[in-house]
Amino acid sequence: MFKKLTLNDPVFNVQNYPLPPLGEGPEGALRGINLLIIHCSATLPHQRVTVEEIDRWHRQRGFDCIGYHFYITVDGTIWTGRPLSQVGAHCKGYNAHSIGICYEGGLDEEGRPCDTRTLLQKAALVALINKLREMYPTADVVGHNDLDLSKACPCFSAVSEYNEGE
Template structure:
């Protein structure tokens, strides 16, 4: 297994209420020239967690940070008018908390970050480092 120093949280930049699948993201990423989906986990609107790229493989989700990170994405991140917004459902909030907690137990030296810390984006539209600081 590779060394994991960061868990980076993302949003799919889709409007609130729009479901997204691993297969759909895989298609988006392949269209951009990626080998496959760049995230390691997707949390859908119902709070179900789906595996994307295997953890043992370097992700393709955060330029300059992929080698030692795990990428987690939730479906959403845009309000109905298309502006950035924290659109997590209660089920997503619970599932993200459980997923991040599990990842922190398995990678205790890893810190939690929002994608916007490394890119000029609003993603994931909330402060993941602050929200998950106690984990």
């Protein structure tokens, strides 16, 4: 059900989403996506968590399936999650018009919030974000903690890292 992605995968072709636009202008395509929201899995550095496992956890919480649209493991692999055309379940109040991207990790060995991204994950995040920005040029990149101040997730400042020079 989940697959490894390359950046020329049809999943990144906006033509493949025959949904009626929700709004006006380029941001109107595909659910009116205007936010790319970055998350972490909130798991320990030595803990390997597959996309299937996240899917299982989210189903246990009562979701239909994995709540994120993309998941990036420590080896830098980008995995498909919930289909882009479907509203995610990752950030209360912001799911309808956003895409949820999660990286594996986010806690130190003591279980405290920590930016544990590997170089491969950082590179994959940049590549994925750039690809999604081609599809949704007006979308902002933010962290879960920018929208919900009670959260540490994703344990780094997505706004300052991904919106440099804007």
